Amino acid sequence: MSIIVQKYGGTSIGTIEKISSVAEKIIKEKNNGNKVVVVVSAMSGETNKLLDLAKSIDPDVSGRELDVLVSTGEQVTISLLALTLNNKGHKAISLTGSQAGITTDSAFNKARIESIDNTSIKKYLEEGNVVIVAGFQGVTNSGDITTLGRGGSDTSAVAISVALDAKECQIFTDVDGVYTTDPRISDGAKKIDDITTEEMLELSSQGSKVLQPRAVEFAGKYDVGIRVLSSFKDGSGTLIKKENDDKMEKAIISGIAFNKDEAQLTIRGVPDQPGIASLILGPIADHNIDVDMIVQNVGEDGLANFTFTVPRNDYKVAFQSLEKSSKKLNANKVTGNNKIVKISMVGVGMRTHAGIASKMFSVLAENKINISMISTSEIKISVVTDEENLKTAVNVLHKAFNLDQPH
Ligand code: ADP
Ligand code: ASP
Ligand code: MG
Numbered sequence: 001m002s003i004i005v006q007k008y009g010g011t012s013i014g015t016i017e018k019i020s021s022v023a024e025k026i027i028k029e030k031n032n033g034n035k036v037v038v039v040v041s042a043m044s045g046e047t048n049k050l051l052d053l054a055k056s057i058d059p060d061v062s063g064r065e066l067d068v069l070v071s072t073g074e075q076v077t078i079s080l081l082a083l084t085l086n087n088k089g090h091k092a093i094s095l096t097g098s099q100a101g102i103t104t105d106s107a108f109n110k111a112r113i114e115s116i117d118n119t120s121i122k123k124y125l126e127e128g129n130v131v132i133v134a135g136f137q138g139v140t141n142s143g144d145i146t147t148l149g150r151g152g153s154d155t156s157a158v159a160i161s162v163a164l165d166a167k168e169c170q171i172f173t174d175v176d177g178v179y180t181t182d183p184r185i186s187d188g189a190k191k192i193d194d195i196t197t198e199e200m201l202e203l204s205s206q207g208s209k210v211l212q213p214r215a216v217e218f219a220g221k222y223d224v225g226i227r228v229l230s231s232f233k234d235g236s237g238t239l240i241k242k243e244n245d246d247k248m249e250k251a252i253i254s255g256i257a258f259n260k261d262e263a264q265l266t267i268r269g270v271p272d273q274p275g276i277a278s279l280i281l282g283p284i285a286d287h288n289i290d291v292d293m294i295v296q297n298v299g300e301d302g303l304a305n306f307t308f309t310v311p312r313n314d315y316k317v318a319f320q321s322l323e324k325s326s327k328k329l330n331a332n333k334v335t336g337n338n339k340i341v342k343i344s345m346v347g348v349g350m351r352t353h354a355g356i357a358s359k360m361f362s363v364l365a366e367n368k369i370n371i372s373m374i375s376t377s378e379i380k381i382s383v384v385t386d387e388e389n390l391k392t393a394v395n396v397l398h399k400a401f402n403l404d405q406p407h
Pocket of ligand 3: 154209210
């Protein structure tokens with residue numbers, strides 16, 4: 001008997017009817033002779049509702065109490081699904097993260113799973129239950145509830161797959177696989193049959209929210225196959241795996257991701273001398289703000305312009321901090337733009353093909369899309385542009401790199 005881990009996202013269990021059809025899928029898997037562990041998210045929209053409630057008390061809310069609140073969304077769905085399965089005549093038991101043995105560090109709101117004690121999951125499986133575990137949550141060694149960051153149920157599912165040595169980790173969602181870009185932005189987006197964990201990690205880190213980056217990281221580290229599947233229609237979905245067989249090597253570009261959660265800040269006319277970057281970025285780091293892309297332009301008369309991006313939520317604080325630094329450094333001025341988007345093309349084939357970046361830039365230029373920042377890695381090129389260019393930019397790049405053709 002193999003163990004199969006299935007994860008159902010918010011839209012898949014957004015109503016009692018949908019929970020009932022998810023239960024049917026689970027029963028089918030059980031009738032195939034497998035032991036089934038199910039990880040669920042909260043019903044769609046519920047986590048946002050809980051967050052909004054907390055934000056109505058404190059707009060900058062974070063920490064322990066927030067996790068006590070937002071983890072409740074998943075506690076609703078584990079119970080509803082267990083009740084539904086029971087009602088259909090099948091043994092099922094719901095477990096919170098803590099009851100399932102998921103221990104995390106104590107970084108509230110963005111905790112990392114440290115270990116999973118699989119004893120209770122295994123015991124309930126042996127007794128013939130479908131075991132339903134609340135995604136997105138865990139518990140610290142001292143008993144505090146934690147959550148794993150938005151989209152964290154994906155990570156719960158992969159981690160449980162590792163802990164149980166499961167045959168496969170199936171992620172059921174509202175799309176039937178990973179596409180060449182978000183199908184919501186491009187009608188030409190094509191489903192990818194299989195993709196390396198390395199490429200998927202870049203895509204999800206650069207904004208493809210179909211999987212949480214940490215889930216992919218986990219899968220790569222422990223060599224677990226993830227399959228992304230539709231909750232609503234049959235199909236083979238997308239397999240994300242470590243090996244890079246011949247077929248997988250063919251794609252030069254696998255996909256295009258975008259991230260609308262960043263903002264850009266520029267400090268102009270700073271002295272072009274050693275140590276300046278740390279004087280500018282030090283105070284930003286002191287506010288616990290992560291800086292992503294950084295560009296320094298060498299200006300005239302020994303002065304330079306320094307531009308970087310931060311998470312959009314941190315824009316206000318970062319701007320204020322930069323204005324303070326500006327006074328200290330006698331800089332000319334601070335400007336910012338929180339209506340930007342970062343667009344990234346990802347593909348392992350970039351390692352062996354030159355000219356991808358220049359083609360990307362010329363396609364954007366031909367379409368009058370101005371680029372304000374660029375960064376590259378071995379298998380990724382990212383550009384920053386105004387948010388209003390998003391749809392056009394993704395679509396022209398998608399076409400220019402033949403991602404809309406069957407592959
Ligand atoms: P769930 O609630 O099931 O976790 P998510 O909303 O987190 O679902 O993820 C699924 C969504 O991810 C899709 O509806 C789609 O709009 C979005 N998405 C972004 N990039 C991609 C991509 N490259 N392929 C497929 N879906 C993508
Ligand atoms: N419910 C959580 C969220 O909305 C976790 C998840 O859906 O994976 O982020
Ligand atoms: Mg998700």
